[in-house]
Amino acid sequence: MSSDFSVYALPDEHRAVREAVRAICTDKVAPAAASVDEEARYPQEAHDALLAADFYAPHVPEEYGGAGADALATVIVIEEVARADASASLIPAVNKLGSLPIQLGGSEELKQKYLGALARGEGGFSYCLSEPDAGSDAANQKTRAVRDGDDWVLNGVKRWISNAGVSEYYTVLATTDPEKGSRGGISAFVVEKSDEGVSFGAPEKKLGIKGSPTCEVYLDNVRIPGDRIIGAEGEGFEIAMRTLDHTRITIAAQAVGIAQGALDYALGYAKEREQFGKPIADFQGLQFLLADMGMRVEAARQLTYAAAARSERHEDDVTFFGASAKCFASDVAMQVTTDAVQVLGGYGYTREYPVERMMRDAKITQIYEGTNQVQRIVAARQLLAGVQSDL
Incomplete structure (x- = not known):
């Protein structure tokens, strides 16, 4: 029986990713890490450096203008940035978290529009699942989305949202059929920062990752087009x-x-x-x-x-x-x-x-x-x- 022990070796292309990210972090990310923490400010230096090198949202497929990094390469990017500054590592991590629902269940139109915008650096992507009463009990969604003609109207509060206020785009989970709950009663939507009725709470004063703003997101009669639903109605959870x-x-x-x-x-x-x-x-x-x-x-x-x-x-x-x-x-x-x-x-x-x-x-x-x-x-x-x- 022969064995191919190369299966346990990191491929050359992934080693190259590590070297490239480490060089950027040594030059741009690590020197600012202490001040980012001390001042509780967004790591703009890391943001700019990662965006310039295609590590801002490396998971976005090439057909939408992204680097097309596979899951392992994306993991290596996040690992290397976190080695220098955990706050900065939430830039690529949160961008994947916020946009992955579109990759998994969104229409082709949503993918072209929002994954393309993310790849071009036109705005980050946050994920709005948690609420004041929906932490570990994620199915307990109080945020509501109601049909109004061809549109959806959203009302509710999302809590503990990473990079809120900085990101331009938000995947929002909302109840569309209260009687069904998590079994077909929750849907996912794309909300833009510029949508009327979207606002943000003050940044939380946290123990760590102080460079990544964590805020509440308020949705007050936010009207969005019907085509911004991710997947079919009821597939959100x-x-x-x-x-x-x-x-x-x-x-x-x-x-x-x-x-x-x-x-x-x-x-x-x-x-x-x-x-x-x-x-x-x-x-x-x-x-x-x-x-x-x-x-x-x-x-x-x-x-x-x-x-x-x-x-x-x-x-x-x-x-x-x-x-x-x-x-x-x-x-x-x-x-x-x-x-x-x-x-x-x-x-x-x-x-x-x-x-x-x-x-x-x-x-x-x-x-x-x-x-x-x-x-x-x-x-x-x-x-x-x-x-x-x-x-």
Whole structure:
């Protein structure tokens, strides 16, 4: 029996993507990361650099003017940006989250119009699912969409919307038939920032990812054309859940990048910091800590890449792998960044060093796009249903 071990090697084209993104991040993203966090401002430097290099929304297919990056390449882009600045990594990540419903269920006209606009950098794309009473209970949609002639009229409030106010376009989930609920009663729509009746709340004051604005989105009698529905009426919740199966993998990638950035800094510090006459990296106790950090990061990366491959192929087990990768990688990010602070000791607890920021940024990866408690429920249900592949 012969074996092709190249299956475990990253293809050359993906290595090239990593090198290109890393160079951009070293030059443009990382130098601004501390000020972006300190000032809680949108990372415009990263935005401009990623857009110029076609990494702003790399997932958009070539036929709509995009780079046509596959799921693994997109994961690598997000991972590398997060390694430098987690806030900046939400630019390509949120653009995929917001626009993927159109790719999965939108009409050709919607794809041409909005994916093309996204690829050209005419505006980012946000995802409006969560509401004040619809967090983990995502089916509990209070936002309503009512037919009026050929149009739809939307009313409601969306909460915890990443890049709200910056993005030009929004995928909005709304109830169209209250009696059916999630089984055919929820639909998805494209809302534009410029639509009359759209407004935004003040940015949330957050623990981390301060450079990515998180706001409420208010829909007050927002009238949109009938052709802005994504898919058929009543298909919205299914499209939303399918979207999350794929985009949870991008959060896993973000978590891997944050963890890798923290590990990189901790390793460099341990080699330079001396105590008792020698570098602290020479002490076995610290070596054990660093070894565990490295093993966890690599395990999370491998699971994330495996999930990305399944996403690209639309495998039946992508729900299990998406939930598992997101859950495992985000737990790793929290553990590794906390350990990185420990490696630096008192210095790690100050804002003069980036691991403090990385630890704060890591926490959200355990929460958004479904808490890790929800991810474990999803993964368990998939296992019990016998969906998990053995390859």
